[in-house]
Amino acid sequence: MAITISNLSKTYSNGYQALKNISFDIADGDLVCLLGPSGCGKSTTLNIIAGLLDPTSGDIGIDGHSIIHEHPKDRNIGMVFQDYALYPHMTVLENVEFPLRVGDHRKPKAEAERIAHRYMAMTGIEEMADKKPGAMSGGQQQRVAIARALVGDPKVLLLDEPLSNLDARLRLRIREEIRRLVKSTGITTVFVTHDQEEALSISDRIALMNQGVIQQYDVPQQLYLNPANLFVAKFLGSPIINLFDLAYDQSRKALTGPTFDIPLDRLDRGRMRDGLARALASGKVIAGIRPEHFLVADAGRTPDFTVTIDSVEMIGRYSVLHFDADGVHAASTVDARSPIRDGDRVGYVIDYGDIFLFDEQGTRLY
Numbered sequence: 001m002a003i004t005i006s007n008l009s010k011t012y013s014n015g016y017q018a019l020k021n022i023s024f025d026i027a028d029g030d031l032v033c034l035l036g037p038s039g040c041g042k043s044t045t046l047n048i049i050a051g052l053l054d055p056t057s058g059d060i061g062i063d064g065h066s067i068i069h070e071h072p073k074d075r076n077i078g079m080v081f082q083d084y085a086l087y088p089h090m091t092v093l094e095n096v097e098f099p100l101r102v103g104d105h106r107k108p109k110a111e112a113e114r115i116a117h118r119y120m121a122m123t124g125i126e127e128m129a130d131k132k133p134g135a136m137s138g139g140q141q142q143r144v145a146i147a148r149a150l151v152g153d154p155k156v157l158l159l160d161e162p163l164s165n166l167d168a169r170l171r172l173r174i175r176e177e178i179r180r181l182v183k184s185t186g187i188t189t190v191f192v193t194h195d196q197e198e199a200l201s202i203s204d205r206i207a208l209m210n211q212g213v214i215q216q217y218d219v220p221q222q223l224y225l226n227p228a229n230l231f232v233a234k235f236l237g238s239p240i241i242n243l244f245d246l247a248y249d250q251s252r253k254a255l256t257g258p259t260f261d262i263p264l265d266r267l268d269r270g271r272m273r274d275g276l277a278r279a280l281a282s283g284k285v286i287a288g289i290r291p292e293h294f295l296v297a298d299a300g301r302t303p304d305f306t307v308t309i310d311s312v313e314m315i316g317r318y319s320v321l322h323f324d325a326d327g328v329h330a331a332s333t334v335d336a337r338s339p340i341r342d343g344d345r346v347g348y349v350i351d352y353g354d355i356f357l358f359d360e361q362g363t364r365l366y
């Protein structure tokens with residue numbers, strides 16, 4: 001089912017405006033992540049879709065038909081909460097079949113059990129049918145919650161930070177299982193997380209939110225490679241993007257900083273946006289350079305700048321070189337086999353074509 005979210009706003013009774021006119025469309029069968037820092041409005045959005053919360057204004061459509069006035073139980077939406085919310089006194093089987101045993105459309109016991117077993121098999125918890133949630137690991141409880149959300153054959157699946165209680169390894173495994181499940185059932189899914197890596201790895205599209213506003217809604221690759229603004233550029237990427245306040249030197253036609261300059265003729269004209277000329281005239285521009293775009297200069301190549309490495313941080317697949325660019329902390333990434341050590345002098349070449357420029361309000365200029 002396709003979901004259309006139109007001009008949704010939410011002001012809580014204390015006057016706090018948690019959502020400011022957000023709109024986005026989710027295609028049938030897509031897995032979309034709502035990503036953003038704590039308090040940005042992710043759960044508010046999810047709860048409004050589920051019908052657990054009324055919006056102040058705006059509309060939600062499923063396959064072109066508004067559900068905003070429908071009762072939660074008539075919306076045919078499966079939801080998994082952050083804390084699983086399993087019934088502790090019931091067994092796994094009883095938990096999973098519960099939605100089929102209550103309400104107007106309750107099914108006979110045998111049929112409910114048969115359906116519950118199908119979803120327990122799908123989520124790999126069938127052998128635990130008689131266990132109580134208290135005797136299960138977080139990951140197992142998680143799968144019970146997912147089976148329970150799916151058992152009513154919902155049109156839409158909503159998951160609110162479903163993996164936050166799990167250890168790193170289990171998170172990785174369960175998120176892949178969720179992705180596989182969503183794709184095999186074709187169920188349209190909205191997944192809330194504040195973990196950028198989780199969002200990048202499982203989403204068809206990501207809605208990156210901040211302070212009740214969608215900053216960018218796009219495929220994961222575009223958010224990383226083509227951020228809409230400074231907030232998006234800063235939110236995605238690890239290590240975090242390097243930022244430098246540069247001045248514009250009209251006579252040299254270059255953005256100048258204490259450590260390195262960016263001559264305008266090194267930039268790709270096609271990537272320059274309308275506001276760039278205005279920002280240059282104001283004299284100030286913020287440059288964003290991802291750690292992978294500071295390249296260690298090969299022997300024989302003239303570096304754009306040379307610095308002393310403060311520390312080398314081994315991550316595994318790569319290492320992070322930390323250095324000081326005249327008072328600004330900066331980082332670059334290098335292959336894990338790099339011989340560079342603390343205190344070494346390193347010459348860098350800047351990959352100018354891949355840098356970003358922003359004005360002081362964070363609007364993308366390049």
Ligand SMILES: Nc1ncnc2c1ncn2[C@@H]1O[C@H](COP(=O)(O)OP(=O)(O)OP(=O)(O)O)[C@@H](O)[C@H]1O
Pocket residue numbers: 012013014016017018036037038039040041042043044045194
């Ligand atoms: N019932 C409420 N009354 C007033 N303000 C609220 C209420 N519920 C949430 N808020 C505020 O609305 C904002 C958005 O809350 P929401 O729960 O949607 O954030 P979130 O993005 O899910 O954050 P987190 O990642 O911490 O779960 C927050 O600033 C929160 O304090």
Ligand SMILES: [Mg+2]
Pocket residue numbers: 042043044
């Ligand atoms: Mg939340």
